[in-house]
Amino acid sequence: xxxxxxxxxxxxxxxxxxxxxxxxxxxxxxxxxxxxxxxxxxxxxxxxxxxxxxxxxxxxxxxxxxxxxxxxxxxxxxxxxxxxxxxxxxxxxxxxxxxxxxxxxxxxxxxxxxxxxxxxxxxxxxxxxxxxxxxxxxxxxxxxxxxxxxxxxxxxxxxxxxxxxxx
Numbered sequence: 001x002x003x004x005x006x007x008x009x010x011x012x013x014x015x016x017x018x019x020x021x022x023x024x025x026x027x028x029x030x031x032x033x034x035x036x037x038x039x040x041x042x043x044x045x046x047x048x049x050x051x052x053x054x055x056x057x058x059x060x061x062x063x064x065x066x067x068x069x070x071x072x073x074x075x076x077x078x079x080x081x082x083x084x085x086x087x088x089x090x091x092x093x094x095x096x097x098x099x100x101x102x103x104x105x106x107x108x109x110x111x112x113x114x115x116x117x118x119x120x121x122x123x124x125x126x127x128x129x130x131x132x133x134x135x136x137x138x139x140x141x142x143x144x145x146x147x148x149x150x151x152x153x154x155x156x157x158x159x160x161x162x163x164x165x166x167x
Contacts, residue, residue, distance in 0.1 A: 014144045025161075032081065033072045037157055042068065045157035046165075049090040050120055051144075052151040057097030059154045059166055069094050071109060074129070085127045086145075088112040089120060093148065121146040 010016045010026055020026065028034070037045055044063060048056035060067045071087035092113025095106050102110060116123035124130045124146045125139065133142050155162035 013138060014141050015138075018144070032075045036070060036072050037162075038160060040157065047155040047157075047162055048094040050093050050146060050148050052149070052153050053090065053093035054097045054149045055152045055154050055166060057094050059156075060094075061098055067098060069098075069106065069109065084129060085112075086124050086129050089116055089123060093117070117148070120148055 010020060012028060012030060017026075033047075037047070044060070046056055046059060048069070069091045071084065071091040073084045073087060074082045076082050088109050089112050092109035092111065095102065095110045096113050121143050125134055125142050130142045133139065152166060153164055154166040156165040
């Protein structure tokens with residue numbers, strides 16, 4: 001089980017996950033991303049971000065069907081959904097690597113990625129959540145999350161848990 005952000009051990013802090021041994025099972029308490037993942041009724045649900053965008057797009061493109069990419073967002077303390085601008089470039093990076101036509105929403109996410117693709121670290125560090133993390137001492141997490149296509153891992157939701165299907 002993951003610990004709270006800032007405590008010793010694996011958490012939602014990306015830097016704590018870099019030391020995990022491949023194949024490690026871990027429960028991450030992501031209130032919004034986990035809830036969205038488990039609510040998906042599509043035949044295939046994968047997790048993508050800037051770090052694995054091309055690999056995720058390649059996997060999805062090989063399935064030969066329409067794709068829905070969701071920028072998960074966050075939850076406010078009262079439980080309401082909050083748009084998270086930091087999720088938009090990640091969704092846009094996956095969309096950018098996919099073939100085919102785009103809805104206006106997908107084109108907007110792709111445009112957000114393209115506009116900042118030469119400076120993803122500053123885009124993430126300058127948004128509200130990035131500034132908050134940097135102020136709390138987690139600037140290395142922001143930099144790690146901004147790395148583009150450094151992972152070939154494709155996590156796919158299988159029986160309520162993400163498992164590596166590629167990479």
